[in-house]
Amino acid sequence: MNNIASSEWDPSIAAPLIHSKLTLRDVLNDYDNQHLFTEDNTHFLFLVYKNEVFSQRADELITISDQTINTNYNISPAAIPNGDSLTLTHTTTYPFATPAGARYDTLYIKSGMMNFAINSNLNHDAKIRITMPSATKNGIPFSATLIYNYSGSLPVLVNSNFDLSDYKVVFTNVGGQSQITINYAVTIYGDGTGMSPSYTWNMGESLSNLKFSKFIGYFGQQTLNINNDTIPIDIFTHNFSGFYDFVDPKLHFIVDNSYGIPVVVNIGNFKAFSTQNSPYVVTISGSGIPIPWNILYPNFSQMGQSVRTQIDLDKNNSTIKNAIDISPQHLLCQLSGTSNPGGPTAMPNFVCDTSRLRAEIQVELPLWGKAWNFVLIDTIAFELKDVKEIESILFKINIDNGFPIDSRVQLYFTDSTSTVLDSLLNPFQQVVYGAPVGSAPDYKVISPVKKVTETTMGRARLDHLLNVKKMIIKAYINTYDATNTFVKLYSDYNIDVRVGVKAQLKIQI
Known part of the structure; x- marks a missing residue:
């Protein structure tokens, strides 16, 4: 009986943890709570940031x-x-x-x-x-x-x-x-x-x-009080290094005007700012920015309607690509406006109380280009309890990737002071290989790529997890063959992720 009491039982338990098949649209839906992503009829994706820089009703102005x-x-x-x-x-x-x-x-x-x-x-x-x-x-x-x-x-x-x-x-x-x-x-x-x-x-x-x-x-020649405005580019907010090369970024100035009043707008001090990539500040200029910019306005037969004036900046008529190439966290734009710049006109001015002059800036990033040495970091709360009976854990990650994106991902386990106690992958390795793409102009994925990654955490490493309070997720991202190849992202790309664990237990009986 004493021999029986002192023996150990070493069972192993295997179980699937995760099986998830997601399209790129599924992934974006979790992130895109502001509906920033749009797509065309081929499912090609665009990232569009919009910022209203001025809006005033006529009864606020007059x-x-x-x-x-x-x-x-x-x-x-x-x-x-x-x-x-x-x-x-x-x-x-x-x-x-x-x-x-x-x-x-x-x-x-x-x-x-x-x-x-x-x-x-x-x-x-x-x-x-x-x-x-x-x-x-x-x-x-x-x-x-x-x-x-x-x-x-x-x-x-x-x-x-x-x-x-x-x-x-x-x-x-x-x-x-x-x-x-x-x-x-x-x-x-x-x-x-x-x-x-x-x-x-x-x-x-x-x-x-x-x-x-x-x-x-x-109405006379009045100055429109348009304040300096900042346009945040959130996609660059969480990157700590690396570069994007967007092939065809665009920027749109849009003014919707239901004032029956001639207005000119001057665009000045228009710059992009990055905290990561030199030259850190790029002035956005070029032939696509008219000086001054004459805003269209409705005639009497259009009273109560809005007329749109739009400037479209691209790499051919401005320095917008140079600006986006530094991965700016925000753009700064200073606008000023004047009514009736040429004095009285043959057609009198008119407004309704609900007439509005509204200006918006849109930054459009077609998801076509390259990304390399791009690092994303996030921190989440994490605790692991009741691991004393576990001798070791084998993690098996099976990824069938239809995205043209390579990724090396590491999970760092830290205490409450963010001191790293251990990491999941040891040695550090690539867990996702990008799917190859075809030729221009579509650059679509030819076929998905499968990668299986295994890592084991033994008893000594599991003991490190007893004091874990946080998990730092660090992802190193490149697009497929980033040195030589452009890719395009489509919403119907998919990735199949399977994660299983096998725990070796040691139980006294």
């Missing part, structure tokens, strides 16, 4: 200031018999306060108020009729009537507000000023008392909180 009219005038009515009345008229032509150099032709008011704060020393009852012939709603001119009641004390104050929503105001432009006309008819009622030689009227008019639904006129 504001209508409050207007203080404040008409003052004197009246000198004749004596009015008791029970009779006398009507006196007055016309005010008010120059609307506009931004410097701007002209208002027609304003469609979305919302706003016209306010009256009348102050007068007239000692008789009266009625004030106010009209604005050029301000109409459904074709009917603005008209309002105010009642002036004299109760024995002066001055008499009359306050009233009128909603101008949905009114159309047509301005008269004289000497560079946009004017509106207001007519007043004051009817004074006789009560048998005498009249003073002169009375003062202060109408106290003002327009406040004006918002437009449509503006027609001339």
Whole structure:
């Protein structure tokens, strides 16, 4: 019985760990949570980074200031018999306060108020009729009537507000000023008392909180405040060394404009920045960048529609390939804009409140080229428990690779301070061989390549894993025959990965 109690049992257990067959699209779906990858009808892949560098609605760009009219005038009515009345008229032509150099032709008011704060020393009852012939709603001119009641004390104050929503105001432009006309008819009622030689009227008019639904006129030469903007290129963010050679990178400037206003944009200080590869900074320039850039705009028949202007930069008309060759983590672009650069045009400016000027930069990287000495590093939390009964573990990795990509992968096991305790593959070896590709122009994979990799972790190495808290995954990547051959990546490429383990146990019985 003592002999039986002290014996050991050495069983071995084998089990499949992983069997996964993935297309390149499957792999990208896990990574591409921002939908950066697109493909054409052949499944050829493009990586596209988009960044909105400017967007402004017309009602954010154009504001209508409050207007203080404040008409003052004197009246000198004749004596009015008791029970009779006398009507006196007055016309005010008010120059609307506009931004410097701007002209208002027609304003469609979305919302706003016209306010009256009348102050007068007239000692008789009266009625004030106010009209604005050029301000109409459904074709009917603005008209309002105010009642002036004299109760024995002066001055008499009359306050009233009128909603101008949905009114159309047509301005008269004289000497560079946009004017509106207001007519007043004051009817004074006789009560048998005498009249003073002169009375003062202060109408106290003002327009406040004006918002437009449509503006027609001339906006003037205004500077558009387009800030410097950074376009991150995430594919280069996690690489610690190595190079990409994209055959045909492209960059697109896109402006969508529903302002009926001529605009020019100047593109300056356009650079690519890399922390890894010299010369570290590349200026993007070339004949493809117009100086200045005239932005298309809609005409009256297109009011409410957007017109697109686009610049397409490639290796033939710019230095964009030089910029991408340094694997930049980001691009920096400075844009500035000016409205009506040539002054007033035959067609007036126009905007709706919802009109928008929007600028976007797209970096398009067709996945066609080479990559070599490219290193990706990531760190994940990892702990391995209950390994005391395991004498050794054999890992068997079987990969049937249809991607034109070679990869050497190492997994480093570290403690909480990131000190390396051990690694999975010892000696370090290549686990994925790239599939060969055919000739131009498709450069498609001819056939997949199989590679089987085995590695064993014995008892001493397993003891190292007891204090493991992290795993550092380091991948060294080259495209197939990167020195001589270009490849193209297609979404229907696939890879078949099988990982199995065989554990040798030692159990006391």
